Amino acid sequence: MKAENRVTAMRSSDDSEALPRGLQRLDLVRVDRDGSRHQIDRVVPDEVPVALVYNGISHAVMMATPLDLEDFALGFSLSEGIIGDATELLDIETRPAGEGMEVRLDITGRAFAALKERRRNLTGRTGCGLCGVDSIDQAVRDLPRLANDRHFSTAAIFQALDQLPALQVLNRESRTLHAAGFCDAEGNVRIVREDVGRHNALDKLIGALRRQNIDASTGFGVITSRCSSEMVQKAVAMGLPMLVAVSAPTGLAQELADRYGLTLIALARSDSLIIVSEGWRLS
DSSP: OOHHHHHHHHSOTTOOSOOOTTEEEEEEEEEOTTSOEEEEEEEEEOOEEEEEEETTEEEEEEEEOSSSHHHHHHHHHHHTTSSSSGGGEEEEEEEEETTEEEEEEEEOHHHHHHHHHHHHTOOOOOOOOOTTOOSGGGSSOOOOOOOOOOOBOHHHHHHHHHHHHHHOHHHHHHSOOEEEEEEOTTOOEEEEEEESSHHHHHHHHHHHHHHTTOOGGGSEEEESSOBOHHHHHHHHHHTOSEEEESSOBOHHHHHHHHHHTOEEEESOOSSOOEEEEOGGGBO
16 A cells, blocks of 8 residues: 555544644544443554665665655755765655655765765674664764854743644644754744654754754754654754753763763753753853
């Protein structure tokens, strides 16, 4: 079944209430502890395999929510170092492919030569679980330390946290999607991207910022997931001086945030937050 038909096929037949793209309404059965059964419907996110194809060669396939895929492909390409900047992306096209989607990217010869060299150096899958990473040596990237000396107020962070839920359109219906948002220095959430994968949501945000020519260094990011090492690296590659996570960080995330000079805020709630790293930016 092709990707564009999947959502319609899986929704209930009496779906009179229109849902945003990227969501499905399923007919399910709830079983209570006493053994009674009840017909219910539940809104869930759509999820399809998405192949990223560079100059005709498939490089990565990931499960993702099939929205904002061009943002996703550009953001992934930037955050994983496949291209150095958006000018190295010459063309991009999204098309259905079997049961999923395919994003075809044409990149410059220099970038493609570097990607082919990276693939030739593949020594075997490590099982490290990082998207776009071929070996353990690539798991921790050698990124330059952030030179941004911008300061932010705690009030701006709390304002962003207050605004974000209303802007999570898909998650409001399904309660199962991650979000990544970009906020200006005053805490106004300017862009939000959602996905079943937390890395995907952040990559979509990176791509959206580049496509809209918004300078990430002027604001900060907020994510609705835990903050792991790869989220820190993507934020630094994006140029964000501060990343705010609603969940806890890992030990390596703190270590890398210190190394890269990223202000990392974790367990951010409506009434409190925890400074994990580089707290001097927070006033």
